[in-house]
Amino acid sequence: MFKNYLKIAWRNLIKNRIFTLSNMIGLTSAFAVAILLVMTALFELSYDQFHKNKDVAYQLYLSHQTPRGVEASVSNPVPLAPALKEEVAGIKYIARTVSEDVLVTYNTKELSLDAEYVDPEFFKIFTYPTLWDDTRNPLPEKNSVGITVKTAKKIFGTVDNVVGKTISIKIGREEKPFTIASILKDTPANSSIDFGIVIPFENHPEFLSNIDRWDSQFHPIYLQLENGVDPIQFEQSTEAFTSLHYQESIESDIRDGAQPNAEGHYKQFHLTPITDLHFVSYNTGVAEANRTFPIIILCIAMVIIFIVSANFINMSIALSEKRLKEVGMRKTLGAIQKQLFFQFWMESLFVFALSIVLGLMVSQMLLNPFKTLFNTKATFADVAQPEVILIFGLVIFCITLIAGGYPALLMSKLGALKALKGKLDLGKNRLRNGLIVVQFAIAIILISGTLVLNGQLDFMRNKDLGYNKEQVISIPLNGKKQSYNVVQLLREELTGNPDILSVTGADNNLGLGRDGSLSSSMMGFDYQGRGVVTNTITVDYDYAETLDLEIITGRMFNREHQTDSLSLVINETMAKQLGAEDPLAVTIPMDEDVVYSVIGVIKDYNFQDVGKKIEPLTLFMDKNWDLYYAYVKVSPNNVANSFEAIKTAWKKIEPQAEFLGSFLDENVDRTFRREKTMATIITSGSILGILLSCIGLFAISMLVVAQRTKEIGVRKVVGASVSSVALLLTKDFLKLVGLAFIIATPIAWYFLHEWLQNYASHVYLSPLFFVGAGLVASFIALVTVGSRTVKAASINPVKSLRTE
Numbered sequence: 042m043f044k045n046y047l048k049i050a051w052r053n054l055i056k057n058r059i060f061t062l063s064n065m066i067g068l069t070s071a072f073a074v075a076i077l078l079v080m081t082a083l084f085e086l087s088y089d090q091f092h093k094n095k096d097v098a099y100q101l102y103l104s105h106q107t108p109r110g111v112e113a114s115v116s117n118p119v120p121l122a123p124a125l126k127e128e129v130a131g132i133k134y135i136a137r138t139v140s141e142d143v144l145v146t147y148n149t150k151e152l153s154l155d156a157e158y159v160d161p162e163f164f165k166i167f168t169y170p171t172l173w174d175d176t177r178n179p180l181p182e183k184n185s186v187g188i189t190v191k192t193a194k195k196i197f198g199t200v201d202n203v204v205g206k207t208i209s210i211k212i213g214r215e216e217k218p219f220t221i222a223s224i225l226k227d228t229p230a231n232s233s234i235d236f237g238i239v240i241p242f243e244n245h246p247e248f249l250s251n252i253d254r255w256d257s258q259f260h261p262i263y264l265q266l267e268n269g270v271d272p273i274q275f276e277q278s279t280e281a282f283t284s285l286h287y288q289e290s291i292e293s294d295i296r297d298g299a300q301p302n303a304e305g306h307y308k309q310f311h312l313t314p315i316t317d318l319h320f321v322s323y324n325t326g327v328a329e330a331n332r333t334f335p336i337i338i339l340c341i342a343m344v345i346i347f348i349v350s351a352n353f354i355n356m357s358i359a360l361s362e363k364r365l366k367e368v369g370m371r372k373t374l375g376a377i378q379k380q381l382f383f384q385f386w387m388e389s390l391f392v393f394a395l396s397i398v399l400g401l402m403v404s405q406m407l408l409n410p411f412k413t414l415f416n417t418k419a420t421f422a423d424v425a426q427p428e429v430i431l432i433f434g435l436v437i438f439c440i441t442l443i444a445g446g447y448p449a450l451l452m453s454k455l456g457a458l459k460a461l462k463g464k465l466d467l468g469k470n471r472l473r474n475g476l477i478v479v480q481f482a483i484a485i486i487l488i489s490g491t492l493v494l495n496g497q498l499d500f501m502r503n504k505d506l507g508y509n510k511e512q513v514i515s516i517p518l519n520g521k522k523q524s525y526n527v528v529q530l531l532r533e534e535l536t537g538n539p540d541i542l543s544v545t546g547a548d549n550n551l552g553l554g555r556d557g558s559l560s561s562s563m564m565g566f567d568y569q570g571r572g573v574v575t576n577t578i579t580v581d582y583d584y585a586e587t588l589d590l591e592i593i594t595g596r597m598f599n600r601e602h603q604t605d606s607l608s609l610v611i612n613e614t615m616a617k618q619l620g621a622e623d624p625l626a627v628t629i630p631m632d633e634d635v636v637y638s639v640i641g642v643i644k645d646y647n648f649q650d651v652g653k654k655i656e657p658l659t660l661f662m663d664k665n666w667d668l669y670y671a672y673v674k675v676s677p678n679n680v681a682n683s684f685e686a687i688k689t690a691w692k693k694i695e696p697q698a699e700f701l702g703s704f705l706d707e708n709v710d711r712t713f714r715r716e717k718t719m720a721t722i723i724t725s726g727s728i729l730g731i732l733l734s735c736i737g738l739f740a741i742s743m744l745v746v747a748q749r750t751k752e753i754g755v756r757k758v759v760g761a762s763v764s765s766v767a768l769l770l771t772k773d774f775l776k777l778v779g780l781a782f783i784i785a786t787p788i789a790w791y792f793l794h795e796w797l798q799n800y801a802s803h804v805y806l807s808p809l810f811f812v813g814a815g816l817v818a819s820f821i822a823l824v825t826v827g828s829r830t831v832k833a834a835s836i837n838p839v840k841s842l843r844t845e
Contacts, residue, residue: 050388053364060356060740064392065399067736071349072400074729076424077411078342078722083429084419085335088231088319092168094265097133099272099312101125101262103283104326106307108297108572111326113311116258119251121286122160125262129282131270136163137242138234139260142558144211144521144698145238147196151697153519153556154192156210157236158245158260166265167234167315172200172224179223183241186210187223192237200224210238211521213246214667230418233318255286263315272312279310297571333796334719341726344483348730350440351476352737354447357389358473359741386441393441415718473741474777480734481781481818482788487727488814489789493806494720497797498713500804507646508551509589509674510705514687516671517556518546520695524668527694528581531671534690540676540683545588546581546668551648552708554670555701561649564659568619568629575615575657578648579666585610585643587674595625595641598662606663608640615657616642650712654801673702731818735825738774742826746770746833753833763835770830771823778822782815789814 054061092098102115119137126135136159143156157163164179171179172190179187186208193200196208203224209216219240228235242248242260251257266275283306284291291307301307313321317330368381404411405421412419424433516531518524528546535541553559565574584590585597593613598605609629616624627639645655675683684702691700710717746753753766761769789811797803 047387047391049384050391053388054392057360059743060360061392063736063740064353064356065396067349067352067733068393068396069399069403070729071345071733072397073403073407074725075342075346076400076404077407078338078345078726080419080421080424081415081417081722082335082338082342083423084231084417085319085338086332087423089233089316091229091231092166092315094166094168095314095316097268098166098263098265098315100315100318101264102311102313102323102328104302104309104311105294106299106302107294107574108299111302113323113326113328114258115261115323117260117262118255118258119248119260120253120255122262124286125264125279125282129275129278131267131275131278133265133267134162134165135262135264136160136166137260137262138163139242139245139247140234140236141245142517142519142556143238143240144519145196146209146211146216146521147206149697150196151521152192152195153517153699154237155235157234157239158242159239160242163239163263166263169228170226172226179225180239180241181222182220183243184217184219185222185241186219187225187239188221189225189227189237191227193224195237210240212244214523216521217244233315256290264312276309276311280306283308283310293567293572334715337719338722341487341722344487345726345729345733346440348480348483348733348737350443351480352733352740353389353392354443355473355476355737356740357385358447389441393437397437415721416714417718477734477738477741477774477777478781478784480730480737481778481822482785484727484731484734485782485785485811485814485818486789486792487723487730488817489785489811490793491720491724491727492810492813493793493797493804494716494723496804496810497800498716498720500802501651501713501716501800502710504647504651504802506651506709507590507644508705510551510709512542512675512677512680513588513705514673514675514684514702515550515552515554515705515708516673516687516691516700516702517550517554517558518669518671519556519701520698522695525581525664528668528671530694531673531687531690534693535673535686538683538686540679541673541686542676543583543587543674544671545583545586546671547584548579548667548669549648550670550708551588551705553711553714554708555703558669560669566629566631568627573618573657575611575618575659576648577659577661579661579663579668581662581668584660584672587672588646589674590646591644593642593644595639597641597643598660602640605640607635607637608662609637610641610643610660611639612643612655612658613645614655615659618657651709652800652802731821735821738822738825739829742770742774742829746829750833763831766833767827767830770833771826774822774826775819778815778819782811782818786811786815 089095100115101117102113103117105112105114117137122135122137126132138160139158141156141158142153145152145154159180161178161180171187188196188203190200193203197203197206204221206221207218208221210219225239245260247257247259251259266272287308294307299307302309311328313328313330317328320330320332321328322331323329371381408421411417424430518527520527522530524546528544532544535544549560549562550556550558562577563574564577565572567573580598582598582600585592595610597610598608602608611619611624619627621627624639624642628636629639630636643660647653647655648658649656673687675687687702688700691698691702749770753770756766756769790806793810794806797806
């Protein structure tokens with residue numbers, strides 16, 4: 042019986058080969074893309090899920106009630122972690138960490154590595170196993186380090202006999218010897234904490250100078266709670282601790298007008314689960330884990346499957362009229378409803394199963410280009426898990442039950458006499474029309490999203506950031522030489538090159554450089570009896586000149602002024618925060634004996650993420666604080682030659698250090714990586730969604746034309762023109778697209794409006810975006826249906842009338 046079902050199914054699929062091919066192409070494309078998208082989404086959602094203690098491990102953050110509103114910080118003072126463990130119950134393990142790049146030297150080899158300064162309990166909280174030795178204590182001594190397999194191969198070319206060897210690490214301005222105590226497995230691709238080497242926290246250059254200071258904060262803290270202690274209990278148990286150790290800061294906040302939170306506190310510790318680390322933001326003063334990106338990807342995958350399934354249902358119902366006589370004959374010969382249902386469902390299952398196999402093959406072929414295009418490290422292992430396969434199988438079963446089973450049920454329930462007469466009562470095609478409306482509504486939402494996303498990207502790319510990003514190259518100072526010396530040597534080496542206009546340095550990069558580092562520094566102080574908070578950047582001479590920053594008043598740091606190490610340059614926002622009538626008259630006592638004077642005010646520029654509002658900024662020029670980046674401004678002529686000249690000069694100055702220079706516009710572009718990926722995915726989803734919708738629409742239009750061939754012939758005989766007949770056949774479909782536009786527009790507007798609120802400045806959500814999306818959908822529907830209807834309307838009416 043089963044073999045007979047398959048044989049009849051195969052014959053029917055061959056007989057209606059155009060529709061079979063349309064379904065197969067649509068389903069294969071949809072499954073291939075859906076598999077890749079689901080793989081990407083599951084990879085994103087798997088971040089930090091591999092830690093064994095993920096359910097009881099957290100990151101600590103402090104929420105502050107300030108005069109500016111509630112703010113949150115994950116940077117903590119050095120004495121906090123040991124004091125917290127000693128004075129607050131419920132902590133099983135606690136660890137301080139700092140992520141930084143370090144320069145490692147072994148013999149003549151120099152490498153810049155991602156380092157993680159950690160306390161010993163870091164390895165009890167997180168799951169980063171070693172290959173050999175004690176997994177829970179890979180750093181037994183202060184002068185021992187652990188390196189990953191990848192790092193071991195970079196330094197030594199092997200992982201064998203590496204433990205016990207000595208390497209030199211540049212800590213601050215000093216080079217110190219360390220013994221390799223352990224080899225760790227490489228950090229997984231879905232780990233929020235990524236490192237090549239781990240170093241005991243006490244070796245961090247800021248450790249000793251801040252060991253007793255509660256007002257200097259520069260590192261995050263992770264902790265694991267005791268069994269039976271939940272985060273709310275822990276947060277409540279820290280209230281007395283916070284009041285005691287932050288008393289002075291709380292009094293300052295009260296003095297400046299801060300209001301307590303709902304519980305009556307001015308500062309309160311909270312916990313963020315480590316499984317939220319990849320998604321969390323603190324923009325509103327509380328931890329908010331935003332998984333919108335992977336959820337959107339999953340939704341797009343489901344939408345694509347829905348569109349292609351709707352096509353399948355529509356085509357199956359439309360084709361069913363051709364098989365009524367077959368159904369009637371089989372019922373007359375004794376076939377029962379169950380057998381007919383199974384026959385038709387079997388055909389659907391056969392098409393879906395074949396499409397899934399082909400989809401898997403196509404997705405395998407597209408995997409590498411997909412990973413490059415969407416910048417993901419996802420693999421098939423992310424979807425080849427038993428639970429994922431089980432869910433996928435259930436989803437496919439349900440889809441085939443609905444997509445294939447509904448038309449099968451419709452025909453199998455038909456009476457034998459009715460079927461032999463060839464009459465299938467489908468009402469007014471409500472289901473078919475409803476599915477077409479939903480398909481095009483989805484397509485219009487996706488097209489609107491594509492237009493707005495790309496509009497926002499263009500807005501950010503072309504936004505005036507307040508500095509010259511096209512002609513300035515930033516270079517990470519990752520060599521052994523002292524940073525100020527390297528910047529000066531670059532100046533001297535490039536002097537005389539007419540295409541090199543200026544050289545400077547800073548401790549902060551603009552955008553995201555090739556070294557992948559992002560950092561920021563903040564400080565607070567009292568000014569005229571109130572607290573002031575500012576971002577800080579240490580710069581070298583010629584900073585404003587190199588970046589083309591506009592000076593509003595005063596001057597920048599100058600070699601002719603010997604006292605400039607005690608001078609400050611502030612931006613407009615900082616000047617407003619100080620509130621002084623003459624900002625150049627402002628003096629700020631930073632220490633008991635050290636007073637800084639403001640010597641200039643520069644126009645606001647985007648020194649942070651382009652999407653953020655510009656915050657107060659203070660520039661220092663103190664040679665006790667290192668620079669981490671050099672900036673070189675080049676002439677707009679001979680840009681390629683200038684870049685090569687800088688690279689050559691770098692190799693002379695730091696022959697062992699890798700050159701990682703990049704233009705600032707490239708750095709800024711890297712900060713949009715997530716938006717670009719999302720725009721690419723939604724654009725691709727839009728194109729595929731509209732193509733699949735068109736395949737279904739085209740097939741339906743073919744059937745409608747076939748059903749109305751005789752009507753077309755009669756109308757032409759009585760004098761109807763080609764255009765009037767084509768319009769008659771097309772307008773019904775355009776009405777459906779119009780209805781889809783009315784339904785889709787408010788939905789698209791709501792979600793896009795919410796998304797744009799994440800940006801301090803964003804593109805105007807113009808109605809033209811939605812009108813454009815509607816016109817695109819209408820035009821594509823018109824071309825798809827019109828090509829078929831015009832052809833039908835152009836046929837000689839004699840031929841049309843002969844059809845029946």
